[in-house]
Amino acid sequence: MGRKSPYPMEFRNDAVALFRAAGGRRTYAAVAADVGVTGETLRSWVRQADEQAGRASNGEVPSESRDEELVRLRAELGRLRKAEKGVGARAGDPAAGGPVFRAGDEGMTGRWDFISAHRAEFGVQRICRVLGVARSGYYRWLAGAEARQARRVADDVLVAEIREIHASHNGTYGVRRVHAELRGFGHTVNRKRVERNRKRVERLMRVNGIEGRYLRKRKRTTVPDRLAPPAPDLVRREFTAVQLDEKWCGDITYVQVGGTWLYLACVIDICSRRVLGWSMATHMRTQLVVDALTMAVATRGGRVAGVIFHADRGSQYTSATFAQVSDYFGIRRSMGRVGSSYDNALAESFWQGLKREALRDTFTTVRQARLEIFQWLTYYNARRRHSSLGYLSPVEFEWQHQRGHRLTLAA
Template identity: 80%
Template sequence: MDLDGPRKGVLVGRRSPRNDAVALWRAAGGKRTYSAVAADVGVTGETLRSWVRQADEAGRSHARGGAAVEGRDEELARLRAELGRLRKAEKGVGARAGDPATGGPVVRQGDEGMTGRWNFISLHRADFGVQRICRILGVSRSGYYQWLAGAEAREARRVADDALVAEIREIHAGHRGTYGVRRIHAELRGFGHTVNRKRVERLMRVNGIQGLHLRRRKRTTVPDRLASPAPDLVPRDFHATDLNEKWCGDITYVQVGGSWLYLACVIDICSRRLIGWSMATHMRTELVTAALEMAVASRGGRVDGVIFHADRGSQYTSAAFAQVSDAYGIRRSMGRVGSSYDNALAESFWQGLKREAIHTKRFVTVRQARLEIFQWLTYYNTRRRHSALGYLSPIEFKQQHQRSQRLTLAA
């Protein structure tokens, strides 16, 4: 039913059906809704609301000598010009695209884009009506009203996000800014929070919180071509079902002033715990034998049959190291020359140390370097969550593993 134009059999000079509809709504004196009156005249409630608003504006503008109409028309023209500018000027708009480009003041990517549209509608709804603006922006009125209805829930979520971000920052600072998404998520769950990892990732990204990343280090293994290597008893299988089943070790270095401090480690593959280490200003065989003897002592001196895996550096292929290993019943294992993947667990351990404790430091004295490294080694064993251990620390995993074994024996 066309109420705006002349129909066949209807005189053009007759009173406008629009005016009749407005008069009908006014005659109800507020006792009937827009929708109820609009149903009688065959239009939508929003259309009738718009007609009433326009009639009121026309009455006020007539009383003010037409000033209000001009102001409204100017505002409407400004809005149309702004929307036209957005369609044409924003980057990324396709040919004959009807909406502004993503990233503009009205349309943004994801939820933020729709929020921008809904805010725009709320800002101008009193002047131009929801229906008209929704039509121009290409969105549904029902979507807008749903957005309005969810305002309280969004505010509650914003408050919850702010509280979560504060806790993320505290965890991040407590671990020297080294933790990334996965470890912070594990820490939150360890504190009893039920939170989705993607939510943690989003909040960290939005707030510029990120873990440390380290560039690939240069290789330091110097093989002894004349020494007989031990067989590879691990073949890249860095898993063990029990403590003292498999160990691995490696050497790295740290710059101290104009010289170097060298480190050797021994790691239990089952618990990922550092059980032996040594530091020296040289790379002689004593560096690795001292770390191995510390590991044996930490296990009570009885480690018969344990596999110790390392690379083919001259320290590990030396006769002195073989003699110490044999004395404790340790079975030596070695990877191939030049393949860091054959000793990936130890390589990963050194990367963690350098990324989290050394990367941003400049050591002047050996004492300063030793203290910083020792603090991190203690932190690694007792507090640092390990992805291979279900994000438990090595000490926590060891305790859990031993409890499980005792329960199994008791059963």
């Protein structure tokens, strides 16, 4: 009998579904890197799923289910829409009634162009006198034509890079994250020019209609159990930590799926903002949060004694079952006050990011919703740049944090 996998069955099934949804366009290694496992591990999970379904006996490649095909086609349609945005015919035309030039350019640029167009017929001196402008200004403008052309070409190249970054992150990145991604590609090494280039990125995104995604209002879902004994508040709105596994936080949210709901529970490391564990189900019972916590413990190799886990006073977190599981792992429970979202602000902020970037439409099936959420969670951990981490992803931050700790110990 083989060794029991440290990854929950729910996680393995979602990883297999994510690989299959790629339809052969991504390798095992590429999908596994997002999920946080090795390519061979993912390959074995897919093989096991095939064997359980009875599809590996004749050597056939498993075909897509209708739900998987729908997910793939929706994703492909979204990519095509994003790729086409702003690059079609007349896409750069100004809006009706809008200014043709940037603010401040309408007067002088138009005059200089007029002088250039009619200088052979009337002469520069006469036109400048009629228009009330200095010839020296016109000649300076004329001398800068080559530099302006070079800037336009450079802006076009930068806009193309911005569009590529924006599309690769599903249209969710705004100015700051796009700018951080560009810096990650080697742009702007001079610290004095950082703010200037950020404003340039902001201007180009505004002019070209490229913007991040914003969140609509959401409903409050916490149902407190006022009879259960609460745990003390060990965090007190201090959502910072010096070390990994010093403080965790968690919460529950919901996703509309047709006429029903899918519930999601997460566990987040406050130091790195990494989602260590999650669970999805069509119910909101205590097992939902227990599964998320168990996955977080497995992610850290089981060595989590002493970590603080902070949540709201929802009935799932105040239950005796959750308290027993926390005590078994040596986890210290912490709770905020009833009805105060600020007491669990980090988890609330995380839900805002998830709903803004991944939950744009109502899903038609639970399978589709699970796949989209799982894909975003793995992307969030491995690739999404986080403002509070110096625009590193949570996994990158943890790697640098652990590397610095090892160097300190070696010294």
